[in-house]
Amino acid sequence: xxxxxxxxxxxxxxxxxxxxxxxxxxxxxxxxxxxxxxxxxxxxxxxxxxxxxxxxxxxxxxxxxxxxxxxxxxxxxxxxxxxxxxxxxxxxxxxxxxxxxxxxxxxxxxxxxxxxxxxxxxxxxxxxxxxxxxxxxxxxxxxxxxxxxxxxxxxxxxxxxxxxxxxxxxxxxxxxxxxxxxxxxxxxxxxxxxxxxxxxxxxxxxxxxxxxxxxxxxxxxxxxxxxxxxxxxxxxxxxxxxxxxxxxxxxxxxxxxxxxxxxxxxxxxxxxxxxxxxxxx
Amino acid sequence: xxxxxxxxxxxxxxxxxxxxxxxxxxxxxxxxxxxxxxxxxxxxxxxxxxxxxxxxxxxxxxxxxxxxxxxxxxxxxxxxxxxxxxxxxxxxxxxxxxxxxxxxxxxxxxxxxxxxxxxxxxxxxxxxxxxxxxxxxxxxxxxxxxxxxxxxxxxxxxxxxxxxxxxxxxxxxxxxxxxxxxxxxxxxxxxxxxxxxxxxxxxxxxxxxxxxxxxxxxxxxxxxxxxxxxxxxxxxxxxxxxxxxxxxxxxxxxxxxxxxxxxxxxxxxxxxxxxxxxxxxxxxxxxxxxxxxxxxxxxxxxxxxxxxxxxxxxx
Numbered sequence: 001x002x003x004x005x006x007x008x009x010x011x012x013x014x015x016x017x018x019x020x021x022x023x024x025x026x027x028x029x030x031x032x033x034x035x036x037x038x039x040x041x042x043x044x045x046x047x048x049x050x051x052x053x054x055x056x057x058x059x060x061x062x063x064x065x066x067x068x069x070x071x072x073x074x075x076x077x078x079x080x081x082x083x084x085x086x087x088x089x090x091x092x093x094x095x096x097x098x099x100x101x102x103x104x105x106x107x108x109x110x111x112x113x114x115x116x117x118x119x120x121x122x123x124x125x126x127x128x129x130x131x132x133x134x135x136x137x138x139x140x141x142x143x144x145x146x147x148x149x150x151x152x153x154x155x156x157x158x159x160x161x162x163x164x165x166x167x168x169x170x171x172x173x174x175x176x177x178x179x180x181x182x183x184x185x186x187x188x189x190x191x192x193x194x195x196x197x198x199x200x201x202x203x204x205x206x207x208x209x210x211x212x213x214x215x216x217x218x219x220x221x222x223x224x225x226x227x228x229x230x231x232x233x234x235x236x237x238x239x240x241x242x243x244x245x246x247x248x249x250x251x252x253x254x255x256x257x258x259x260x261x262x263x264x265x266x267x268x269x270x271x272x273x274x275x276x277x278x279x280x281x
Numbered sequence: 282x283x284x285x286x287x288x289x290x291x292x293x294x295x296x297x298x299x300x301x302x303x304x305x306x307x308x309x310x311x312x313x314x315x316x317x318x319x320x321x322x323x324x325x326x327x328x329x330x331x332x333x334x335x336x337x338x339x340x341x342x343x344x345x346x347x348x349x350x351x352x353x354x355x356x357x358x359x360x361x362x363x364x365x366x367x368x369x370x371x372x373x374x375x376x377x378x379x380x381x382x383x384x385x386x387x388x389x390x391x392x393x394x395x396x397x398x399x400x401x402x403x404x405x406x407x408x409x410x411x412x413x414x415x416x417x418x419x420x421x422x423x424x425x426x427x428x429x430x431x432x433x434x435x436x437x438x439x440x441x442x443x444x445x446x447x448x449x450x451x452x453x454x455x456x457x458x459x460x461x462x463x464x465x466x467x468x469x470x471x472x473x474x475x476x477x478x479x480x481x482x483x484x485x486x487x488x489x490x491x492x493x494x495x496x497x498x499x500x501x502x503x504x505x506x507x508x509x510x511x512x513x514x515x516x517x518x519x520x521x522x523x524x525x526x527x528x529x530x531x532x533x534x535x536x537x538x539x540x541x542x543x544x545x546x547x548x549x550x551x552x553x554x555x556x557x558x559x560x561x562x563x564x565x566x567x568x569x570x571x572x573x574x575x576x577x578x579x580x581x582x583x584x585x586x587x588x589x590x591x592x593x594x595x596x
Contacts, residue, residue: 016490112519215402
């Protein structure tokens with residue numbers, strides 16, 4: 001213990017650039033990220049409690065929370081089985097085009113959200129490729145909450161796949177062979193052996209997809225129709241308030257969303273830390 | 282793109298484990314269901330962009346780019362990415378050097394703060410700069426103050442008539458904010474995995490600190506660096522929400538490519554909107570190709586290193 005801390009101290013002295021690099025890092029972080037965030041929180045400090053409450057809890061705002069968090073939750077939940085399936089197929093099976101599909105999984109990360117928004121709207125509109133098939137069935141997607149869900153499912157698609165994939169790759173096949181030797185059916189092996197190993201990764205992927213969906217703007221505004229009380233998401237409401245010069249109202253909403261995202265981020269980190277501790281044990 | 286999804290550090294462990302003799306019907310059903318999902322949510326949107334863009338033929342397709350406002354939007358997007366990416370590259374190198382090569386208190390807090398922009402809605406990333414630099418914000422109050430803290434600074438700012446919000450500087454700032462973590466997030470785990478033995482050896486052999494960084498550290502992380510820059514650039518050029526809040530949407534002046542797409546689309550000029558959007562889609566596809574190329578190169582380099590280790594061990 002003693003010798004390692006002595007070593008640490010000596011290597012800090014030997015390698016140069018600690019002050020410079022850390023100083024630059026902190027200054028840049030402070031100016032670009034922290035100062036604007038502090039300004040945002042400071043802005044709400046000037047509001048009275050009653051003003052803040054009306055800004056963040058009026059019926060139109062509550063309706064926007066419901067669609068934002070509700071559609072995000074459903075989209076992330078839908079991505080759990082689909083993401084595990086996609087990861088399973090990509091890791092375990094060989095089929096033509098496997099590498100192409102593997103590469104395409106990252107498309108929602110790489111494709112600008114506005115492009116995703118107009119493309120999904122074109123597909124699911126009344127005369128679109130999928131929209132015109134659903135129309136006779138009485139299912140409307142574009143300009144309804146279902147459209148919001150479609151956009152958020154697209155945005156969150158890579159998260160579960162990419163968190164589960166490395167775990168599946170490292171899963172020892174011997175475990176499954178052992179289970180099979182002991183008489184377990186394939187379904188039992190999956191439920192009792194594979195699924196428990198994947199659970200932490202699935203939960204992390206779900207949380208990341210959910211967090212991403214809650215803040216999403218670009219892909220949703222085109223397909224949602226943006227009707228107040230119906231398909232208006234909270235990020236759009238912030239922009240609406242800004243356009244009406246209601247800076248305090250916009251800021252109050254932003255603070256609520258920021259606190260929410262920080263809480264999700266904190267939970268994700270807590271889960272990851274527990275996951276690595278369990279892996280080490 | 283939050284958390285620790287898909288970093289090069291993961292690729293290091295990448296190994297394929299093939300099927301364990303699942304029955305044919307099961308394999309086909311699962312592959313079919315997965316392809317249906319991927320096709321519906323990934324391939325169809327991709328195909329829709331190009332179909333809509335070419336609906337009126339190649340002439341109309343290229344006409345969308347001949348437009349003066351479209352060209353101004355393309356120039357502004359390149360300018361914003363051209364400033365944001367190099368700045369975040371320098372930051373990424375500095376942050377990963379400090380975090381990976383030294384021990385200090387609060388390191389994990391610092392890493393969390395660096396990843397913070399991933400957790401923030403793009404709309405809020407734009408809003409924070411409006412609150413800081415807008416007419417209603419701190420800068421606005423300062424410019425309008427009767428007894429400012431530094432009168433000369435107020436005079437200087439008023440004389441320069443420098444606009445940040447609804448102008449190009451705001452767009453650049455918002456782009457820097459949303460792309461802030463990309464390079465750092467790739468480099469930190471990579472440099473941490475590599476440790477500092479090679480740097481210490483170089484210093485012992487008489488290299489200066491700068492030489493060590495250039496000749497030892499940089500070559501070691503070059504693929505991670507490239508990877509981070511590619512992802513950072515894709516996000517910088519495609520950012521919509523944050524830029525939308527600070528831009529003010531002045532045609533030909535403060536519109537980036539995604540904002541130009543939005544304007545065309547809202548004017549029911551659908552074909553032109555998709556033509557311009559196809560440019561961003563091509564950028565996304567190039568990004569995916571480069572990303573996979575880097576992962577492939579990186580894996581081969583690791584396998585070669587592992588093989589030579591085994592050979593050394595054997596002899």
